[in-house]
Amino acid sequence: MVTRRTYLALFALAALWLGPGLTAAAAIEAGQARTFIQSLGDEAITTLTRSELTANAREAKFRRLLRQGFAIEGIAKFVLGRYWRTITTDQRRRYLNAFEELIVKTYAARFEQYNGDSFRVTGERPDGEAGRLVESEINQSSGPPLKVQWRVREGSEGLKIVDILVEGVSLAVTQRSEFAAVVQRHGGSVDALIEELESKVKALK
Amino acid sequence: MFLGLLLRRVLSALQAGRPLVAAGLALVMAACATPPAADDEAARAAYKEANDPLEPLNRTIFEINRGLDKLIFRPVAELYRNALPDGLRDGVRNAVNNLDTPNILVNDLLQAEWRRSSESARRFTVNSLAGAGGLVDLMAMEPGEDGEPVPFHNEDFGQTLAVWGAGEGPYLVLPIFGPSNVRDAFGRVGDLFLDPLNHVIPSDVRTEFGLSRMLANGIDSRSRVIESLDDIERDSIDLYAAIRSLYRQYRRNEIVNGEIQTIPAPDISINFDDDLSRERRAAVLQ
Numbered sequence: 233m234v235t236r237r238t239y240l241a242l243f244a245l246a247a248l249w250l251g252p253g254l255t256a257a258a259a260i261e262a263g264q265a266r267t268f269i270q271s272l273g274d275e276a277i278t279t280l281t282r283s284e285l286t287a288n289a290r291e292a293k294f295r296r297l298l299r300q301g302f303a304i305e306g307i308a309k310f311v312l313g314r315y316w317r318t319i320t321t322d323q324r325r326r327y328l329n330a331f332e333e334l335i336v337k338t339y340a341a342r343f344e345q346y347n348g349d350s351f352r353v354t355g356e357r358p359d360g361e362a363g364r365l366v367e368s369e370i371n372q373s374s375g376p377p378l379k380v381q382w383r384v385r386e387g388s389e390g391l392k393i394v395d396i397l398v399e400g401v402s403l404a405v406t407q408r409s410e411f412a413a414v415v416q417r418h419g420g421s422v423d424a425l426i427e428e429l430e431s432k433v434k435a436l437k
Numbered sequence: 438m439f440l441g442l443l444l445r446r447v448l449s450a451l452q453a454g455r456p457l458v459a460a461g462l463a464l465v466m467a468a469c470a471t472p473p474a475a476d477d478e479a480a481r482a483a484y485k486e487a488n489d490p491l492e493p494l495n496r497t498i499f500e501i502n503r504g505l506d507k508l509i510f511r512p513v514a515e516l517y518r519n520a521l522p523d524g525l526r527d528g529v530r531n532a533v534n535n536l537d538t539p540n541i542l543v544n545d546l547l548q549a550e551w552r553r554s555s556e557s558a559r560r561f562t563v564n565s566l567a568g569a570g571g572l573v574d575l576m577a578m579e580p581g582e583d584g585e586p587v588p589f590h591n592e593d594f595g596q597t598l599a600v601w602g603a604g605e606g607p608y609l610v611l612p613i614f615g616p617s618n619v620r621d622a623f624g625r626v627g628d629l630f631l632d633p634l635n636h637v638i639p640s641d642v643r644t645e646f647g648l649s650r651m652l653a654n655g656i657d658s659r660s661r662v663i664e665s666l667d668d669i670e671r672d673s674i675d676l677y678a679a680i681r682s683l684y685r686q687y688r689r690n691e692i693v694n695g696e697i698q699t700i701p702a703p704d705i706s707i708n709f710d711d712d713l714s715r716e717r718r719a720a721v722l723q
Binding site: 303305306307309310313314315318321324325328338376379383385394395399400401402404405406407408409410411412413414415416417420425428429432 | 473477478479480482483484486487588672673674675677678679681682683686687689690695703704705706713714716717
């Protein structure tokens, strides 16, 4: 009995000693993710909405913010799903480029038509084991406010967004099923998907 | 009701001619997607995830719906939005929501959501009596008992079936009504029987009443998503698959009443430290 109790005590002591260090590495401090999203949003609105920007300059600024704020490669990998493992490094390179290009082309131009919808962070809560879910609202000129949630994780380069949920609908999950459908329609060819992404990028130019 | 009538006609037609049933079955079989080969793991997983064995038939109906939308629904919705001032359109929305509320209450009760049940009961009485017969949603405007306004919430029998444990079943695209699944299609029919209004409205005007209600709801709903749907269409590389996923996630969110934490987070890795990543980072720095 004595030995068992000693072991327990030692174990508890070890947990106390190691515990805080371990959790500090895994969890994001409360309030940190919220500040991160609010400042990223503010920065996007101040730098990207200026009307004197050329399309190219806007895209460059958007790309910088995208890489700074999002785990873009992790998202790209998730979106491709099981097919990621089946393709070569060269295909991955082309896919990552096309994926990022498409996001830049699709969303950078939206900031040009920004009409003053206000963006407000409303809350934050734990999400999964180590992440945070930041809640925000976009007040539209017409209709009820849009509920947008940001899934934030901590990586080696600090906080990154891994997914955006609009009214509970995940952009990453939607895109993943879309990409899977395109690959399937082309008999399992990831090359066909990459080509579709590239031609979509060209069409948006 | 319109749908009920349609269903009854189809059923009696089916009973009248067995060969027709056989022909219909053959058509459905022909419309089935062939599952991928057993050794193609990635393709099989994607097939399972899509849960859409009728995909070829669904895609055809989807394209027909899209054509009808381009030709009729979208232009009508645009006309409606341009012709009526915001306030009047909000009145239409509130009236349609108010007419839906008795059925929402029934489904709140069937789901044992007592708090939401009492919200629906109060909403229907307050808005019908004091809110100009439902044109104004007083509950969503004025603070309730706990000082917060009570926004409108939706429920239907498809959601109730889900709360009772029914799976969604294969994805379906219904003519005109659009995205659905086996459970929600049953839910639509169930709502026709459950809706207290359908038992109160005199039978000689029931069809007209149901049709106008459906039309008002459809046009107003469509008019509120004109730009959003245009964006989705422009951004997607496979609109059909995008809508299928959006519908599934939207319904899942409705079923859990917006409680996001009951939906597991996708497994997106954040660290991506391989050669490719370093190479891409170096390219940006140049």
